[in-house]
Amino acid sequence: MKQVLVVLICFSVFILLQAADPVSKARNCCRKYSKRIPDVKNIQDYKEQDPSCTKNAVLFKAKGKWICLNPKSKKVKQLVEKFSQKISG
Known part of the structure; x- marks a missing residue:
């Protein structure tokens, strides 16, 4: 029973560390x-990408x-403007 408890505690610590990992946030950033x-x-x-990226x-x-x-990009700026007009008008 003690071994199961130790395994569960270790697993929980591992999961918490993964959730708090700052690198995991970078996975949601554009690379190219x-x-x-x-x-x-x-x-x-x-939307604009998170400034932490x-x-x-x-x-x-x-x-x-x-x-x-x-x-x-000039084309991207124009697209943002066109889309903004589309949703507001």
Whole structure:
């Protein structure tokens, strides 16, 4: 019985350490920009990438998938503007 308890405690500590791991947050960051720019009619949502990520990015949700794009790109800036107009008007 003591061995089972020790195993459960070790497993719990392992799970807690994994949940608190700062590297796990980086897995949700864009590593590279997509070359494919979605059509504004296919965009469902957009957001800016978390500032804790090393790369700045704008994420667009199109057809249920998030696409990472370069926020400095002229086309991406235009797309943000068009999508903002689409949702406000």
